[in-house]
Amino acid sequence: xxxxxxxxxxxxxxxxxxxxxxxxxxxxxxxxxxxxxxxxxxxxxxxxxxxxxxxxxxxxxxxxxxxxxxxxxxxxxxxxxxxxxxxxxxxxxxxxxxxxxxxxxxxxxxxxxxxxxxxxxxxxxxxxxxxxxxxxxxxxxxxxxxxxxxxxxxxxxxxxxxxxxxxxxxxxxxxxxxxxxxxxxxxxxxxxxxxxxxxxxxxxxxxxxxxxxxxxxxxxxxxxxxxxxxxxxxxxxxxxxxxxxxxxxxxxxxxxxxxxxxxxxxxxxxxxxxxxxxxxxxxxxxxxxxxxxxxxxxxxxxxxxxxxxxxxxxxxxxxxxxxxx
Numbered sequence: 001x002x003x004x005x006x007x008x009x010x011x012x013x014x015x016x017x018x019x020x021x022x023x024x025x026x027x028x029x030x031x032x033x034x035x036x037x038x039x040x041x042x043x044x045x046x047x048x049x050x051x052x053x054x055x056x057x058x059x060x061x062x063x064x065x066x067x068x069x070x071x072x073x074x075x076x077x078x079x080x081x082x083x084x085x086x087x088x089x090x091x092x093x094x095x096x097x098x099x100x101x102x103x104x105x106x107x108x109x110x111x112x113x114x115x116x117x118x119x120x121x122x123x124x125x126x127x128x129x130x131x132x133x134x135x136x137x138x139x140x141x142x143x144x145x146x147x148x149x150x151x152x153x154x155x156x157x158x159x160x161x162x163x164x165x166x167x168x169x170x171x172x173x174x175x176x177x178x179x180x181x182x183x184x185x186x187x188x189x190x191x192x193x194x195x196x197x198x199x200x201x202x203x204x205x206x207x208x209x210x211x212x213x214x215x216x217x218x219x220x221x222x223x224x225x226x227x228x229x230x231x232x233x234x235x236x237x238x239x240x241x242x243x244x245x246x247x248x249x250x251x252x253x254x255x256x257x258x259x260x261x262x263x264x265x266x267x268x269x270x271x272x273x274x275x276x277x278x279x280x281x282x283x284x285x286x287x288x289x290x291x292x293x294x295x296x297x298x299x300x301x302x303x304x305x306x307x308x309x310x311x312x313x314x315x316x317x318x319x320x321x322x323x324x325x
Contacts (some may be wrong), residue, residue, distance in 0.1 A: 081109045083189050086160070086196040095204040095232070097169040100185055108161035114195070116149045116166065118142055121181050127188055134158075137169070145175025149268040151183075170202070171235045179204040180311035206312050207232055207284075209319035214289065216323050218299065223308050223321055225288040231282050234258070237318075238311035239273045239290065241266045244322055245304045252311050258282075261293070269295040273308075284310075300325045 002011045009020035017024055087104035091185050111134075117127040125142035130151045137148040152165040168185060170176055177183065181202040187195045195272050210227035227284060240252040250266035253273070258280075261272035272293040279285055300306060307322045 036289075081113055082107060083193070083195065084109050084160075086187055088166075088185070088187060088196045088198040090200045091165065091197055093200055094201050095170075095173075098183070098185070098200055100166040100168065100198055101140075102160065102162055102164040102166070105161045105164070108157065108159040110158070111151055111153075111160050114160060115190065115192070116140065116145055116151075117186040117188060118146070118149070119170070119184040119186070120145075120177055127192070138202060145171040145174055145177075147171060154239045174234070174235055176233070176235055177202045178236070179206070180314050204232075204236070204313075205230075206316065206318060209284075209310055211308070211310065211319045211321040213321060213323050218294075220291065220293040221306075221308070221323055223290040223292065225266070225284060225286055225290070227286055228288075230286050231281070231283040231285045234277070236313045237261070237284055238313065239275075240264060240309045240311055241271055241273070242307040242309065243267060243300065243304060244307050252309075252315075255284075269298045271287075271295060291318065294325075305314075 003009060004011055004018035004021060004023055006023040007018060007021040009018055012019050017325075026218040071249060085104070085106050086131065089101050089103045091099040091101040092097075095151055111130040111132060114130050115213045116127045116130060116138060120142045123143040125140040125147065128138040128140055128149075131138040131149075132151075132153055136148045140147045140149055148169040150167045150169075151160070152252065153159075153161075154165070155163055163224040166185065166187070168183075179202055182199060183202055184197055184199040186197045189195050198240065208229050209225065211225045212226045213223040214224040216222070234255045234257070238254045240256055241250040242248065243266060246267070248267050250264045250271070253262040253264050255275050258275055258277040259273040264271045264273050274291045274293070275284075276289040276291060277284075278287055278289075290291045290308065290310075292306075294300060302325055304325045305322055306325060307320050309320045310318045312318050
């Protein structure tokens with residue numbers, strides 16, 4: 001404790017005067033400590049400038065390298081390929097479709113770079129990518145029918161190359177091409193431009209048909225299909241009637257689905273001709289029947305000779321049967 005300089009008594013806080021003798025205190029009051037001298041701030045300006053320069057110099061290089069890698073196929077997606085020169089030839093042509101051979105393809109290219117399309121008669125379809133994996137079928141819509149196109153790659157190269165095939169399958173229902181119809185197959189590049197095409201005519205050998213009269217009455221006739229070789233879907237056939245006595249032919253109509261009449265106009269009257277298909281095959285086969293129903297109230301006169309004709313889809317007559325009313 002500090003003491004008074006005069007009397008030696010201990011000084012009491014706040015140490016201004018001695019409480020014993022009144023002598024003013026004469027002690028040293030300590031100075032407050034100095035605040036620490038601040039450290040000099042670091043200047044990052046140079047570092048920032050260096051970073052900016054590095055970014056400006058290296059960023060274009062990095063972007064260019066990434067772009068090159070993408071173009072080279074090193075990063076995602078197929079690499080662009082030179083459009084090849086392709087030669088197509090018809091390998092075979094049957095009633096169910098056509099087989100088209102790739103006679104040349106230089107250079108070979110991934111199937112993902114191609115599209116396929118068809119023109120049937122005057123109708124052009126909607127182009128589709130080649131279906132993958134190999135052997136799958138791409139559906140091409142032409143008019144009201146669906147055609148199927150499969151890419152066959154016998155060599156297993158995984159690329160469209162010489163020796164490959166494109167197999168076109170015709171629809172079997174309504175919209176199936178008739179014999180003699182012109183078909184063109186197009187092999188297109190991914191940008192829609194043509195690489196090659198081949199045209200061919202639908203060839204469907206006519207069937208040999210034999211008809212016999214099963215029964216005849218005042219209301220109509222029952223005509224039996226005694227023979228049909230080969231069998232074809234009903235959609236390829238038409239029916240017609242003729243008044244042989246009067247040398248008047250009716251208007252051909254396509255065969256309707258089994259059990260549904262086709263309406264044939266003859267001499268201003270309508271005859272119902274119904275195809276019956278007991279086998280349920282959907283094809284005209286031996287054992288089928290065609291039921292001819294005379295128009296109500298306008299039946300042909302007794303003694304008149306009528307003829308029933310089964311007509312091919314190209315308009316040619318396959319078989320004719322006559323009977324007397």
